[in-house]
Amino acid sequence: MSSKAAVEAAVRARPSIISTGPTPAVAVTPRAGVGYGCSEAPRGMLWHRYRVDDEGRILEARIVPPTSQNQARIEEDLRRSLEDFGLQHSDEELRLRISLIVTARFA
Incomplete structure (x- = not known):
């Protein structure tokens, strides 16, 4: 099954996973900067880093999954x-x- 087909099947099986209500966020004023973080994943740590411009557009993204670390x-x-x-x-x-x-x- 392709990734697209899997996502479409998941959406059909559970329509509530797609939010139709208000965005659960707070208002922000975009600014240029770099953000990074990590989270625990089943096979180790997932590292990610993003660089955004002053309009909040992602200029650069780097994601390092556990598999590549191992x-x-x-x-x-x-x-x-x-x-x-x-x-x-x-x-x-x-x-x-x-x-x-x-x-x-x-x-």
Whole structure:
């Protein structure tokens, strides 16, 4: 299922997730600046940083998801697992092993 189809299905299944009432915010006067933060995500910390102009338009955004922070470790775990499993196995067996490792890591 594509991302678009998934979102459309979610909207159909739960129309109340789309707010039709007043915006739950306070009035602000835009100004140029940089904002950043982080939040806990299922696989680690999600870091984000935004630079906006004096009209509040986003000029630059950087989002660093946990997966990219853990990429080197993921690759090393995968390499070691495959070496322990044995590289003499068929391509199909190796693909299945990779699938199991990645699924277990992100379960």
